Amino acid sequence: MKIVKFNPLDTEEIVSLFYETVHSVNSKDYSQSELDAWAPRNEKESKVKSWKESLNENITYVVKLNNKIVGFSDLTHSGHLDRLYVHKEYQGKGIATALVDILESQAKKLNLLEIDTEASITAKPFFEQRGYKIICTQIVERKGVNLTNYKMIKKVTFLD
Template structure:
């Protein structure tokens, strides 16, 4: 596995990975209705365009095995860990850990005090193991469906 900086031509594969992961891995913690609201299939193409822009503006890393993307994560310059996803067939192989370590190093180099994220039920244990603390449980609404996630923070300085 190698981890490299995001390039614009990665956007379509990243969005596909996001959809595949949500619609498979997240089903253990969310209902089908919730997963469909979180990652609506009819928005997949438009998400490529919007994510291409936001991934470009953030500090974004992509994990690849051979030439396929197996994970990605991004951090805003203000310290918000926006997205972190690993391919459904590459879970629990250290990919998310490697990406987060790079993002945390970037945060320290930017002299940020903390990193914040909003973790899904599925991702919460991963972040807790990495030293992130739950600030609060939240309910967010997507397409009329309520989804639970957790606002979390980690001090990096």
């Protein structure tokens, strides 16, 4: 497993991983109509363009295994953990943990006091185990469909 900084040439593979993950891993917690609103397959091309810019602006790391992207995550410079996705075949192997460990250490280097995220129902237990606290349950509207997620915050500690 190799963790590398984001390369814009990887954007298409990252977006594909996002779609595959949402439509498989998150299907245990969200309906098909919710998944289609969250990750509409007809927007893939425009998402590649917009994500190339935002992933490049953010602090973004990618996990590669045998030259294949198996996970990615990004953090804004103001401390918002925006995206965290791990390939459906590589869940539970420490990839998300490794990515968030790096982003949390980057947050310390930026002297951020906290990191916030909007965790899916599926991701909520992972973040809770890492010390993130639920601030509120949110209903987010996408394409006329309501999706539940959780606004979560973790205080950055500088002791370790």
